[in-house]
Amino acid sequence: MSAIFFDIETPDADELYTYGQGYCRLAGYAVDDGPVVITTDMDELCEVIAAADRIWAHNAIGFDLAALEHWHGLDVAELVEQGRVRDSLILARLNDPPLPGKVDARRYGLDALGRRLLGEGKVVDDGASALKKLSELHGGYDRIPLDDPTYRAYLEQDVELLRSAASFLACDAYGVREHQVMYRLSQISRNGWRVDVAEARRRVAAQESRTVGLRKELSDRYGLPTDGKAPHRTKAGIAALERAFEACGVVPPRTAKGALATGKDTIIGLLDEHPENPVLRELCALLLALNGQRSVTQTVLDHTGPDGRVHPCIDAGQSTGRISVTKPGLTVMGKRDRANALERSLLLPDEGGVLIAFDLSQVDARAVAAHCQDPAYIDAFAPGKDFHTEMALALFGDPARRSDAKPVTHATTYGMGPRGLATSAGIPQGEAEKLMQTLDRRFPGLARWKQEIRREAERGFVYSAWGRPMRIERGREYTTAPASLGQGTARDILAEGILRLPEWLIPCLRGVVHDEIVLSVPSDRAGEAELAVLSAMQFQMCLSPDAIPVPILADKSDRGADWADCYRSEKSDWPEVARDHREQTRCHDPGCVWHTGNNEGGRTDG
Structure with missing residues (x-):
């Protein structure tokens, strides 16, 4: 069985899909125990890769193989499907799972991996990366001479580091599956998402104009200084901002020291806290601008390539494996308030297509139900029943108290105790304790499972239904263990749906946000796509042959002319979410953030 270990040197990583021919500059590879070969011939590299039984690279799916696939036609899909690829970044996270949060974010680069496993890292120059030094010396990664001896030594050592580290990284059936999941999701980056560039530029210009006007208004009305880079941090500026907050009807926010x-x-x-306060929104937008924060619209433009698309980065670095989408971040384009929802309108379907979003229904709670196997809890998900209504009946004996039941069931899903529930639901801790006790009485199997999983987590790990290991920090088992099981299994349920999608829909993937995927599909195949995606994402989940099945369900959005437009029915009381409404010249809804200009550049002709 032959194995190839390889790495490629390129221009800036962010230019993977936009740089053009010549992106793959220099490659280094070694077959089995053979010497490292340095070459500029990418066709040669692709031939060696295609002939190998095992193909090793660090961040292979997200970068090296992606570059060879995009610019040199390597059939990566076949290699992944045959289980021949070994991505040391994916395997490092599975062999040595990260802790929750970003504390472990830097532990999985090849340099960090080499130092941790082998006691040695990459070539350095005065404590800094030799490659970065070369880039600074020559004016860019794409300007480093191909025959530079340090450049070649750096590449050769990367290959040697990879080959040595690979012997420490096991790949089980879950690892093979994870490569398949991440390859399918990587097509989001490759295909990109079309941006309404003209509208984005209009909004940025409008925001800049409003910022200038608002600064002048703050100066005229409250005495905010206009000189210097940070006038709001001067004594006079702070006093002016305090008056401005008070004029917005908001108590000026304070630090711990006042x-x-x-x-x-x-x-x-x-x-x-104040989503319906447009004056405060304007003030906050100015403060973010003064603090150097980029607006969402500007961030989208910053990451839009010459092809008019964003090619976001897809990563599974969170402790539960949940997918993050960055450059630009899609999760910040939420639906929390009316103006926030309009940020999504900048992202468009392909020409001749529509966008459709598919969202798993209460998937974290369903994941917990599949694990705990409490018959009464599982019955709350039976066809025709609404989970939160069933919880209201169980807790209060009153289906009308559905909204009151939600925080309690969320607390259960995330492993909260009475104190956490009290904070989340805004109720006294004593009342929270009684609700938790009622929940435990009604669902003893659920209560028993939570205690079991907390004890199991004392060993340092828990495992999702599909077998993903998740590290649990000592002392935090009570909340983290049930939450990780719910979230990690929910993530793998989403992954299962993505693996079940028919091949023709993979190039249609455009985004992943929490438990939702977004696709751009041809208009004349929209109905076919909806049936296919729902068929893929909905199934009966069983952890074992004798387990009680839990139905996994999904909802689909409207067919949208932009991403915001997908939610026009869900947000029917926010008319501006609909693209048709935004194309009207006038609106008589005083709350419409598009026609009243209370968003990041909405029109003001009404």
Whole structure:
């Protein structure tokens, strides 16, 4: 059985799909125990890869194989489907799972992996990466001479590091499946998502104009200084902003020491607390701009390539394996408020197509039900029943209290105790304790499972239904263990749906947000696509042959002329979500953020 270990040197990684021919500059590879071969012939490399039984690279799916697939026609789909690819980034995360949060984000680069496993890392120059030094010296990664000896030594050592590290990385059936999942999701990056560039530029210009006007208004009305790079941080500027917050009807936010707080997290928190306060939104937008924060629209433009598309990065670096989409981030384009929802309208279907979103229904709770096997809890998901209504009956004996039941069931899914539930639901802790006790009495199998999984987590790991290992930090088993099981299995349910999609729909994938996928499909095949995706995402989940099955269900959105337009029925009380409404010249809804200009550049002709 032959194995190839390879790495390629390229221009900037962010230009993977936009740079053009010549992107793959230099390759290094070794077959089995043979010497490292350095070549500029990518056809030669592709031939060696195609002939190998095992193909090793670090971030192979997300970068190296993706580059060879896009620019040199390598059939990566076949290699992945045959189980021949070994991506050391994917396997490092499965062999040595990360902790929750971003604390472990830097542990999985090839340099960090080499130092952890082998005690040696990459070539450095005065403590900095030799490759970065070469880029700075020559004015870019694509300007480094191909015959530069340091460049070649750096590449050769990468191959040697990879080959040595590979012997420590096992790949089981879940690992093979994970390669298939990530390959399918990588097509989101490859195909990209079409951007309404003209509209994005109009909004940025409108926002800049409004920012100038607002600064002048703040200066005229409240005395905000206009000189210097950070006038809002001067003594006079702080006093002016305090008056401005008060004029918005908001108590000026404070730090723990009592100073005015204007950081990003504080400002976003204010917006979450006061979503229907357009004057505050304008003030917060100005503060974010003054703090150097890029608007969502500007960020989308920054990542739009010459092809008029964004090619976002897809990663599964979270502890539960949940997918993150960055450059630009799709999760920040939420549906929390009316203006926020319109950020999605910048992303369009392909010409002649429509966008359709598919969202798994209560998937975290269904994942917990499949694990705990409590018959009464599983029955709440039976066809024709609404889960939250069933929980309201179980907790309060009143189906009308559906909204009151939601925080309790979410608390169960995420492993909260009474204190966490009290905070989440805004109720006294004593009431939260009684609700949790009622829940345990009604669903003893669920209560027993939570205790079992917490004990299991004391060993440091729990495993999703498909077998994904998830690390649990010591001392945090109570909340983290049930939450990780629910979220990790929910992620693998979504992955299962993606694996079940027919081949013709894979190039149609455009985004993943939490438990939702978005596709751009030809208009004349929209009905066929809807049936195929729902068939893929909906199935009966059984952890074992004798387990009680749990139905996995999904909802589909409207067919949208842009991403926001997909939710026009769901957000029917927000008319501006519909593209048809935005194309009208006038609107008499005083809350419409498009026609009143209360968003990041909405029109003001009504």
